[in-house]
């Protein structure tokens with residue numbers, strides 16, 4: 213099924229965004245860059261609201277996302293993109309140009325395991341746009357991260373999820389993950 217988002221232009225020019233949604237081959241994963249920061253900020257805010265009913269402070273999230281994007285020692289993001297084609301038609305010609313739209317994300321942060329003498333990766337900030345769910349987007353993100361982690365000699369991949377987020381639990385378990393740990397944390401130490 214193809215989706216068309218027509219935008220009318222003056223001078224007899226129109227632009228159509230053509231999305232070949234039925235083809236999972238058009239979803240691909242790449243490392244995020246600074247150009248993706250606005251998507252990542254929005255996705256983080258949406259995720260906190262949806263999963264924990266928390267209203268994140270946009271200024272703090274913006275600085276937090278920027279810090280991670282600019283400092284690879286802290287970690288990095290991967291984004292899932294949908295390949296779309298922008299077709300512009302004028303009276304005399306028709307041109308097609310590729311334009312990718314970010315539809316999902318995750319962040320990787322690090323832990324050193326002295327038990328294994330190896331780096332561990334933590335998956336964080338997992339979010340897939342609502343209108344792209346149950347289409348294998350997270351599966352693709354996860355498989356990409358797994359093969360990158362293997363390639364880089366990472367010992368293990370870990371993540372944590374809110375105890376009430378059953379959809380996330382089902383997703384992670386369906387991809388072969390399990391846990392015999394409970395995660396403990398302090399109160400927010402930054403609050404006086």
Ligand SMILES: CC(C)(COP(=O)(O)OP(=O)(O)OC[C@H]1O[C@@H](n2cnc3c(N)ncnc32)[C@H](O)[C@@H]1OP(=O)(O)O)[C@@H](O)C(=O)NCCC(=O)NCCS
Pocket residue numbers: 259262263338339340341344345346347348349350351352372373374377379380382383384386387
């Ligand atoms: C959890 C989330 C990332 C899953 O992303 P997704 O792209 O829809 O997942 P996928 O399509 O790759 O699903 C992979 C498998 O996970 C399982 N799964 C995914 N969503 C599920 C659901 N709603 N119910 C049951 N199982 C589900 C299925 O086994 C699925 O395989 P299948 O569709 O072939 O049956 C997405 O729902 C999301 O962004 N939720 C809001 C944010 C969030 O909860 N983040 C996690 C914080 S820890």
